[in-house]
Amino acid sequence: MEKKETHYIKAGVLQDFSVRSFQASGLSQEHAGWISDTLVRSELRGIGSHGIVRLPFYCRRLLDKGSNPNPDVRIVAQKPSSILVDGDNGLGQIVSIKTMEMVIERARTQGIAFAGVRNSCHFGMTAYYPLLALKSGMIGLAGCNTATVMAPWGGGKSAIGNNPLAITVPTNKPYPLVLDMAMSVISGGKVRLEAVKGAKIPFGWILDEKGRPTDNPADMFPNGTLLPMGYKGFGMAIMIEILSGVLSRAATLGEIPLWFDKTATPTNLGHFFMAIDIGTFLEPDVFKESVGRLIDELKSSPPMEGSAGICMPGEIEYLKEKEYLKSGIPVSPEVLKTLNAFAEKVGIAPVC
Known part of the structure; x- marks a missing residue:
């Protein structure tokens, strides 16, 4: 099977694409910038489950009139x-x-x-x-x-x-x-991201629709459950x-x-x-x-056997942000394909 390569995309490129997507879906430039910053910041901190992969869903809410584009x-x-x-x-x-x-x-x-x-x-x-x-x-x-x-x-x-x-x-x-x-145990966004990738997940994260443990993230949707x-x-x-x-x-x-x-x-x-x-x-x-x-x-505190040491809450995300600002944000081929398909649908230029 041919191995698909991860794309490394600069934060500014993703920010620009996100702003254009939200503007095409009805948001003002200011509000498009706000929501885009939340998505890109999530990516930079290594929280891809709450990042750019969510963009089409938010835009769909605007296009389907489920959310107000200019709330008071x-x-x-x-x-x-x-x-x-x-x-x-x-x-x-x-x-x-x-x-x-x-x-x-x-x-x-x-x-x-x-x-x-x-x-x-x-x-x-x-x-x-x-x-x-x-x-x-x-x-x-x-x-x-x-x-x-x-x-x-x-x-x-x-x-x-x-x-x-x-x-x-x-x-x-x-x-x-x-x-x-x-x-x-894990966020629903992480399970969805693994489903998009076609990956397996550890047992103990979710149950399928019959209440059974499963390692297939697709079993979460629509009637499975997080634990x-x-x-x-x-x-x-x-x-x-x-x-x-x-x-x-x-x-x-x-x-x-x-x-x-x-x-x-x-x-x-x-x-x-x-x-x-x-x-x-x-x-x-x-x-x-x-x-x-x-x-x-x-x-x-002495580390346990096999541990690389003790990390504080937010420390790993801080290091990820420093790394990704230099290297670019890793975006899987599956996510990039989804984003570019959405771009074509709303008539804007693709991510890359």
Whole structure:
């Protein structure tokens, strides 16, 4: 069998293609730039499951009128340190960037700020939004509920979302601490990416439609399910469902359609965002030094046999970003073919 070579594409090239794709699908240049940056940043950090492979699905939602290309993202209830935001059925990235900017601004004066969001959609890489708080020297948090793609602990059918959570913390190291995790063993996007590649996956990631373990990622779609990270992952998913869905009066559990499947249907996803101004508690430099000492102590722990050493949350992604900015972003032949087929459909130039 002929081996297909991976393409290495510069971030700017993917950004340009993504902007053109979203503009052809109805977004303004500004909003096309915003959502494209989230996808390319995800690729740079090695999170290809939430990167450019998702572009055709977001564009299809715009073309099928399932998402509003020009949402009026507005505050519908507020107190000094908390806001409830209606996303007006916009794409999640547009809604979330606008909301996180409002949260950061309030945290500057209040010390801490929290936002609940309703009437939104899938927002891509969860860490993107806390990383915005990080740019302002703050601790950032974000979470989201999703369609029911994960089984409960002990269950064999999807009943809850894998509801991601991300937290970012500034440090005195070259990299910040960035925790970004779904509550399933693996993200649904990763399973979809492996299915596109025609690859096998480890047993223990998913169940097929009959509730049986499988190593074929295609068995996830349409009626298979992700498995939770044990009872702790299931418990965390419940709490994130409440914080992002119930608290914001967004859709929950079975009310949420699959955003990439029901592309003409609003999803009414819920999110939550938080920013903490470190200076309210202690000097930011003192905080960073303290976190740095914590990192040093943890990394000095003896490695287990066969381990290459101890990595902090976000450290590998930081190194990936440095590497891919130089080498280009790896894009599989299958993904590139999908992108170029979409380009032909909407009448724009291909990626390459």
